[in-house]
Amino acid sequence: MDIIDYYKWRYATKKFNPDKKIPISDIELIKESIRLAPTSYGLQLFKVIIIENQLKKEALRKFSYNQSQVSDASHLFIFCNSTKVFEKDIDLYIENKSVSQKIPIEENKGYGDFLKKTLLNKSSEEISEWTKNQIYIALTHLMTTCASLKIDSCPIEGFDTSKYNEFLNINKKNLSAGVVAAIGYRSESDDSQHNKKVRKSFKDIFEVD
Amino acid sequence: MDIIDYYKWRYATKKFNPDKKIPISDIELIKESIRLAPTSYGLQLFKVIIIENQLKKEALRKFSYNQSQVSDASHLFIFCNSTKVFEKDIDLYIENKSVSQKIPIEENKGYGDFLKKTLLNKSSEEISEWTKNQIYIALTHLMTTCASLKIDSCPIEGFDTSKYNEFLNINKKNLSAGVVAAIGYRSESDDSQHNKKVRKSFKDIFEVD
Incomplete structure (x- = not known):
């Protein structure tokens, strides 16, 4: 299949088969x-928190307008964007770049200094808006890769961000749940x-x- | 090649070969x-404005920190997100959905009424932030499809939004240039x-x- 076929195959799955789990090699x-x-x-x-634990998925469903995908999917991928940039984020990148x-x-x-000058004075709102855009790229990589593996996915924006952040305990890590992907296998009864x-x-x- | 190979092949092209044009079938x-x-x-x-005209690409380069990719790429894809939702946007969607x-x-x-209730009262800032996230999904589709066709791309956030909007004359259409992709073929001398x-x-x- 070529890439356009993957895009055609993918759809926002409304109902997952709760009994079918994604193999670890695909994850x-x-x-x-x-x-x-x-x-x-x-x-x-950004960070991605991957939830497989059934009780946790059920808890998160309550903060997601009770959407069945959240608890019935095999895995939940919660894309959390940074809400602040620290000097150490840039130092670690420069170190990784130098080694790689x-x-x-x-x-x-010099490049590290430029990044610090550009980013460290930005407000939390500016940083959040900017990093949130970027997690949509990562989300799209997930959706396309899933389609190529015949794994179904449903991107989810409808959830209570504060409740997610509290449940995941990520505020103190300067992260915020930005967008969620429920992935697994469609139920035969998913009419959509x-x-x-x-x-x-x-x-x-x-x-x- | 599988999808991971496309992701590995892609890189943010720093220098395009200005003489090599993308065939229309690939566009x-x-x-x-x-x-x-x-x-x-x-x-x-959203709308996507595709610029092939050399004079226009050169004009836009001036509003893009003089990045050579903007004028040397074969095509510029300017992803413009909506800054407002109108009743007619929802009516057209419902009509299209019904026909399709x-x-x-x-x-x-009923679904149309729900969408109107949810969206029509949102502020321009809320709508813009939300629609801008979504154009990053479209941008990522472009990047991956390009990689599958061995076409190089460079996503660009570094540009003067107001100048772009003025040049493209899109403010009055309630659109804003959100992110740009320069696409074409890498120059042999692009060290990156x-x-x-x-x-x-x-x-x-x-x-x-």
Whole structure:
């Protein structure tokens, strides 16, 4: 299949089969696709909390407008974006870059200073808005990789962010739950799998100049 | 190649070959991948302005910190998110859904009313933040499709939004330039193509529960 077929195959699954679990080898591929997702300046200012525990999924369902996908999916991937940038985030990136690319760390110092000057004075709101955009790239890597593995997914924005953050205990880590992906296998009784995709035509989306 | 290979192949191209143009058939596939990108409630509250005109690319380079990618790329894809939701956006979606899925429009009316109640009273800031997240999904579809076609891309956030909006004359359409993708073919002299990717390890990104 080519990439367009993956995009056509994917749909926002409404009802998962709660008994079918994703094999660990596929979870590792999905994680690798998220790890490879590009981020602004390459800083990767996010964490992903993966929930497999049934009791925890059920607890989170209560904070997600009772959507069945949250508890019936095999795994929940909670994409948490950073709400603050610290000096150490940039130092760690520069260190990682220097080691990965075999460049003496002194040669990357100027770039590190530029990043610090650019980012450390931004407000928490500015940082959150910016890092939240980026987790949508990682989310999309997950969705496409899942489709390539014939794993179903449902992106979820409808949840109580404060309740999630409290439950996951991530406020103190300067993280906030930004978007969630429920992944697993569709239930045979999920009628929405048979619905035709609804999309605008080219002329309603594109303007060519 | 599988999907992970596409993610590995892709890099943020620093220098394009200005003489190499993307064939129209590939542009159509890239457009189709953007059209298929999922959006919240399926509303597709965005437009994409595709710039091929050399003079326009050069003008936009001035509003993009003089980044060479903007004028040297074969095509610029400017993802513009909606800054407001109108009743007609929802009516058009409900109409499209009814026709695509062969459902009498009356049966979708309740859903349309729910969308109106949910969205029409939101502030321009709330709508913009929400729709901007979603164009990052479309951007990621573009990047992955490009990689599958061996087309290079560079996502660009570093540009003057107001100047772009003015140049494109989109304020009056309640749109704002949110993120840009320069696409084309790498220059042989782009040293960054040889750099090893810098990424955090699994343990620094994921928490499994």
